[in-house]
Amino acid sequence: MDRRSVWAAVSAAGLVAGLLVAGTTSATAADPLVSRGKAMTASSVEGAGLEAAKAVDGSTTTRWASLEGRDQEWIRVDLGTSHAISRVRLNWEAAYGKGYRVQTSADDSAWTDVFSTSTGDGGVDDLTVSGSGRYVRVLGTARGTEWGYSLWELEVYGVAGGTPPTTTTTTTTTPPSNGLGYAFGSRKTPYASGVLRPSGSTSTLDAQVVDYYQRWKSAFVRQNCGNGWSQIISPDADHPYVAEAQGYGMVVVATMAGADPDARRIFDGLVKWKIDHPSSINPDLLAAEQDVNCRSVNGGDGATDGDMDVAYGLLLADRQWGSTGTYNYKQLAVRHINAIKASEVNPQTSLLKLGDWSSAGDQYYYLSRSSDWMVDHFRAFRKATGDGAWDTIRTAHQNLITTLQQNYAPGTGLLPDFVENTNSSPRPPAGQVLESANDGKYYWNACRVPWRIGADAVTSGDSSSLTAARKLNTWVKAKTGGNPNNIAIGYQLNGTQISSGSAAAYFAPFAVVAATDPGSQAWLDALWSKMVQTPVDGGSYFSASIQLQVMITVTGNHWVP
Numbered sequence: 001m002d003r004r005s006v007w008a009a010v011s012a013a014g015l016v017a018g019l020l021v022a023g024t025t026s027a028t029a030a031d032p033l034v035s036r037g038k039a040m041t042a043s044s045v046e047g048a049g050l051e052a053a054k055a056v057d058g059s060t061t062t063r064w065a066s067l068e069g070r071d072q073e074w075i076r077v078d079l080g081t082s083h084a085i086s087r088v089r090l091n092w093e094a095a096y097g098k099g100y101r102v103q104t105s106a107d108d109s110a111w112t113d114v115f116s117t118s119t120g121d122g123g124v125d126d127l128t129v130s131g132s133g134r135y136v137r138v139l140g141t142a143r144g145t146e147w148g149y150s151l152w153e154l155e156v157y158g159v160a161g162g163t164p165p166t167t168t169t170t171t172t173t174t175p176p177s178n179g180l181g182y183a184f185g186s187r188k189t190p191y192a193s194g195v196l197r198p199s200g201s202t203s204t205l206d207a208q209v210v211d212y213y214q215r216w217k218s219a220f221v222r223q224n225c226g227n228g229w230s231q232i233i234s235p236d237a238d239h240p241y242v243a244e245a246q247g248y249g250m251v252v253v254a255t256m257a258g259a260d261p262d263a264r265r266i267f268d269g270l271v272k273w274k275i276d277h278p279s280s281i282n283p284d285l286l287a288a289e290q291d292v293n294c295r296s297v298n299g300g301d302g303a304t305d306g307d308m309d310v311a312y313g314l315l316l317a318d319r320q321w322g323s324t325g326t327y328n329y330k331q332l333a334v335r336h337i338n339a340i341k342a343s344e345v346n347p348q349t350s351l352l353k354l355g356d357w358s359s360a361g362d363q364y365y366y367l368s369r370s371s372d373w374m375v376d377h378f379r380a381f382r383k384a385t386g387d388g389a390w391d392t393i394r395t396a397h398q399n400l401i402t403t404l405q406q407n408y409a410p411g412t413g414l415l416p417d418f419v420e421n422t423n424s425s426p427r428p429p430a431g432q433v434l435e436s437a438n439d440g441k442y443y444w445n446a447c448r449v450p451w452r453i454g455a456d457a458v459t460s461g462d463s464s465s466l467t468a469a470r471k472l473n474t475w476v477k478a479k480t481g482g483n484p485n486n487i488a489i490g491y492q493l494n495g496t497q498i499s500s501g502s503a504a505a506y507f508a509p510f511a512v513v514a515a516t517d518p519g520s521q522a523w524l525d526a527l528w529s530k531m532v533q534t535p536v537d538g539g540s541y542f543s544a545s546i547q548l549q550v551m552i553t554v555t556g557n558h559w560v561p
Contacts, residue, residue, distance in 0.1 A: 031159050032159070043188075052064045052076075059153075060152045068147050071461050073140045074140060077154060085156060085157070089154075090125040091124050093150035096121070098118065100120060102136070102138055107135075141192070180258050181321070182258075184258040187556050196514070212531075216252075219544065229270075230273060234542075235540070236541060239290060239297060241290040246286065248309060250316075251316060253270065253313075254320050278300075279343075284339035285339045374455075379460065401464075413472040441498060450513045459558060470517055477514070487502065489501045511528060515553075
């Protein structure tokens with residue numbers, strides 16, 4: 001947060017609407033302060049001197065502050081033992097929470113809302129609550145300013161003991177961490193408010209994801225050609241190994257750590273593959289294609305889609321295992337991110353190019369592929385590098401999504417595989433510009449768009465991503481009559497079907513946009529059921545890898561490093 005003047009005084013804001021009572025305890029409003037000096041944890045810290053502990057040190061001249069620009073942040077106090085909680089007092093600095101929840105937990109895993117608001121106005125919120133637990137958390141859901149969240153003091157009042165609440169409003173089951181930063185199933189970073197999950201317990205959902213992962217791993221993870229390499233084999237691509245598949249693998253394997261004890265070994269093999277197969281144009285990027293002998297072919301240049309996921313996977317690994325082992329994941333990630341910016345982002349439009357091989361003056365320089373527009377990745381790159389250019393890049397892509405939906409698919413929200421004329425009047429191509437006559441339609445590239453847009457919507461709650469995602473969901477639910485079996489292979493942008501049949505690459509991504517709509521629980525459950533019943537197709541890394549990542553996301557297990 002930039003240094004700025006802060007309020008010299010604050011006024012009591014009183015009770016904010018939205019109190020959620022959960023259980024009954026014997027605590028009273030006159031109970032003592034029990035949080036002073038207790039152990040504190042926060043989802044993020046803006047910088048040195050703004051640590052979580054500053055919020056319980058009794059001083060109104062020190063504060064905790066979260067990273068800027070992120071709505072989903074939290075601060076948690078460990079009271080040491082179970083307490084009956086009667087009052088929580090929040091003394092906000094200028095960066096206050098417009099939307100937030102106060103939650104209690106007995107085990108730092110299952111959380112109960114005891115207060116919730118979407119109309120916070122800063123100052124001092126002195127809240128009478130009723131709940132119990134060892135842990136108390138303030139979970140921000142909507143910032144009141146452009147910055148993050150900042151508290152001069154967080155005060156919890158209550159008495160030791162207390163009865164666990166009899167009802168809960170938000171429950172998340174967290175398995176043991178196994179020493180990892182984000183063990184699979186831990187759900188340490190909550191999704192945006194109102195996001196759905198498939199019906200059923202988290203343990204059942206997680207078991208279904210793990211089962212599909214194990215079958216995916218058996219079908220596609222290889223250690224071929226020696227040299228300590230791991231690869232994701234791509235039987236349905238032009239070559240046995242393609243960068244897109246390696247990127248998928250790095251993201252998946254890093255995410256599944258905790259469920260797979262072999263995850264880090266596989267990941268490090270994928271890292272070695274990346275290092276040993278540099279792009280011939282920018283060696284900090286990954287060469288796009290390798291043959292059966294594991295040699296780069298077709299010029300050895302880079303492909304943007306694979307590079308985006310490789311960089312993101314490295315950031316996940318840094319948060320998962322740290323960067324002090326065989327490979328410095330964070331350093332490799334930052335180098336890869338900077339290389340993407342230098343060689344795969346068009347400096348005139350701030351839009352992604354197809355690869356590092358496209359340069360000014362060629363016919364593809366103002367051509368972009370919609371499935372590469374990974375908005376949550378842009379956010380992660382901004383955080384990892386501190387480079388504000390990634391905000392500009394993210395906004396450019398979000399604005400283009402909005403423009404394309406409004407101008408070319410107002411009734412469907414569908415995006416085309418490719419967009420041409422990005423320097424002037426972006427539009428879907430009328431025919432083939434790179435791959436097929438369907439380049440201007442919703443086909444084998446754009447089928448991933450609902451997943452990519454939805455992943456940002458559920459994790460960030462960003463209004464632009466939510467709007468785009470819900471437009472897609474509204475159309476496809478009506479188009480299919482709520483039956484996932486009716487999702488076809490390809491559409492014109494007006495919703496006219498191109499081909500019959502069914503493929504996971506087409507039906508699975510719609511589950512992510514379904515999760516953004518509070519009225520789509522039955523539709524989401526139908527999509528989930530279809531995914532669970534669909535076997536891994538050993539001949540298609542593409543469909544299987546997309547479905548697996550969708551399953552990870554809609555169960556609440558996707559997180560942005």
